[in-house]
C-alpha cells in the first residue's frame with residue numbers, strides 16, 4: 457500500500473453516523489465575483505450567465521444555495537435589470553437554477569444531464585513551479601510530514617491519546633456556556649501575550665503544590681501545548697549553530713523544534729537513571745541547552761535519579777547552559793509517589809519548565825504552559841508577540857474555573873485509576889501472549905510503555921504489519937536520532953478500553969508470527 461493512501465485517513469477510523477436529513481435550501485452563501493467588462497463585445501447578459509454557470513459547474517455555488525434577486529444583483533452591478541433577467545432566464549431554462557414560487561431563485565439540486573455531479577470540476581489549481589523557489593535550509597532539513605503507517609490510525613494503543621470518553625463534557629459544557637452567555641465572554645481587544653492572569657495564577661498554585669515548582673503567576677506563559685513552549689524557548693535562548701543535548705532515544709517532535717532553530721543536535725544516551733550527563737559532557741561539554749523529560753523519560757520511561765538531576769544542574773551552571781524540562785505526563789504515577797520537578801531543585805534559574813493539558817484532559821485542547829526564569833520573562837513575552845501575539849482566551853477562562861472548582865483534581869483521580877487498570881491489563885496481556893520473549897519497561901507512570909522485541913525482528917516491519925490489524929504501536933527505532941540500540945514498540949494504553957487490550961495484543965502476536 458502506497459504511503460499516500462495512509463496519509464491522514466485510516467481505514468479503521470470509526471464511521472460516524474450520517475444524519476438522515478434532506479438537503480436544505482441555503483439562504484446565504486458566498487457569491488461569485490462579477491467583474492463586468494463594459495467594453496467587451498460579449499454582451500452583459502452573456503457575461504453574467506458565463507460567470508454563474510462556471511461557478512455552478514465548478515461546485516463553488518452549492519446545490520440549493522440562494523442567489524440574489526435580479527433586482528439586487530442589478531443594483532449591485534449598477535446595470536439595468538434586463539441583462540440579469542436574461543442571464544437568469546437562460547440558467548433557469550438550462551436547469552442550472554430553479555425558482556421556488558415567490559421564495560427566490562436557487563442553484564438546482566441536481567445539475568443538467570450534460571454535467572452529472574461526478575463531472576463537477578473545480579478550477580484547476582495552477583501547478584506551474586518554474587523559476588527559483590528558494591525555501592529556508594532549516595525548513596528543508598525537517599523530515600517529511602507524510603504519516604508513517606503507524607501514525608495515521610486511531611484504535612488500540614495509539615500513542616498520545618487519552619480516555620476522551622471519560623472526560624466530563626457535561627461540566628465542561630456548563631463552564632463554556634457560562635462564558636458565552638455573559639459579556640465577560642471574549643475580550644474584543646488585544647490581550648496579554650503571557651495569557652490571562654487568573655489562569656496563570658491557577659496554574660502557578662497547582663504547580664507549586666503538586667510539582668514543587670518555584671514560581672508565581674508572572675513567570676507563567678500560556679501556550680498552545682508543549683510544542684509551542686519548546687518553540688518559544690528555542691527562539692529566545694538559542695542561535696543557529698548552537699548545540700543542544702537531546703535524549704537518545706527521545707521525543708521526535710522536540711527534535712523538529714531544535715532543527716528548525718538551526719541547532720546542532722547532540723543525541724545523549726539515556727539509561728535507567730535518565731539522561732547520562734557524563735556522556736553528554738564527553739560528547740559536547742559546551743552545549744547551550746539540554747532538553748529532558750526527567751519525570752518519565754520519553755519513550756523508555758526512566759525517572760531521572762537524584763544524582764543525575766544534581767549533575768545536570770551543576771553542568772548547566774558551570775557552562776552557562778539552559779535546561780528545558782518537559783514534564784508532560786507526571787500526573788500519572790502508579791508505583792511511587794510523585795517526585796518533585798527538576799525546576800524545584802534548581803537554585804540558579806537555569807530550568808525552563810514546560811507542562812501541558814494534553815495528557816490530563818485531551819491533546820486537541822492545545823493548552824500548555826511554560827514557567828520562565830524571572831529575568832527572561834520580558835524576552836519570552838516580546839518573542840511571543842512576534843509569533844501569535846497571545847493565546848486564545850476562552851479555554852483559559854474555562855480551565856481556570858475547571859481547576860478552581862475542583863473538577864480537575866477529581867478528573868485526575870478518576871483517570872489515574874482508569875489508566876492504572878488499563879496499564880495492568882496491557883502488562884498482563886503481553887506476559888500471557890509473549891512470556892519472557894518481550895520485555896516491558898517504563899510502565900510505572902504515564903500513558904505509554906515500551907515492549908522490547910526479540911532479536912531479529914525489525915520494529916518498523918512489525919508496526920506496519922500491526923497497523924494493518926488495527927494496532928497502532930510506534931516503532932522504538934524511530935525515536936532514535938542515531939543508530940537504534942533497541943528494537944521495540946511504544947504502546948499507548950490511555951485510549952484503549954480494557955476489553956480491547958487482550959484481543960489487540962493477540963492481533964499483535966499474529967502480526968509478529970506472520971513476519972517470522
Ligand SMILES: Cc1ncc(COP(=O)(O)O)c(C=O)c1O
Nearest residue numbers: 616681682683707754784812814
Ligand atoms: C515527551 C512529550 N512531550 C510533550 C507531549 C505533549 O505535547 P503537546 O503539549 O504539544 O500536545 C508529548 C505527547 O505525547 C510527549 O510525548
